[in-house]
Amino acid sequence: MGGLIGLAASLVLTVEKIALLKNPEYVPSCSIDPILSCGSIMRTEQAEVFGFPNPLLGIAGFAVVATVGVVLLAGVELPRWFWLGLQAGATFGVVFVHWLIFQSLYVIGALCPYCMVVWAVTIPIFWYTTLHNFRLPALRKYHGVALTTWYSAVVIAVLQAFWDYWITLG
Structure with a gap:
């Protein structure tokens, strides 16, 4: 589910970025x-750390995660090397x-709702991939x-x- 949600958010961000590139006045x-x-x-x-819009990374990465989810639902057992590759991508x-979160909060000073959706799904994708790969019983329990x-x-x-902004809303 996280792969599909992340993919949807990345697609919307890409469409919005293209619209902004076409028309700098676009909101x-x-x-x-x-x-x-x-x-x-x-x-x-x-927003373009590697020379292209970041959401393109999301489209590729979340498409892989969504595909893996479908494959797992079909009952396919994936080899260890594949899981380690997924771990590398999730890491x-x-x-x-988290670098983008820091940049958003403390450098740029703004929040992007679709980006926050990406944050929200990336964390559990990493977490559950890690728990699967490293089989840590204490962490699995909690x-x-x-x-x-x-x-x-x-x-x-x-x-x-x-905080200074939030308290002005009340």
Whole structure:
């Protein structure tokens, strides 16, 4: 499910980026206010770290994850080398997403709702791939606690970074 959700968010971000490239005056659908502003983020260097729009990485990566999910649902057992490759991709994804979170919160000063969807699905993709690959019984037992703690840390960082803005809304 995470692969499909991430793929959908990446596709929407790509369409929005193309529209912005065609028309610099275009306001993306995810630009809601000064903080929730995809347009602000899409215009930064961070939005094209490797020389092309970041969502293209998401399209490729999440398509792989979605395909793996379908293959697993079909009952196919994948070889160890494949799982290690998936681990490498998921690790790259989660590290990259956390770099983007930092950039969004503390350098750019804006949030992109579709990007936050990508954040939200990348974390459990990495987490459950890691639990599968390394078979850590203690962590498997408390997998939900670890994931909840991780999400809570991200939410606290978002609240802290934009606290001055949030308190003006009330």
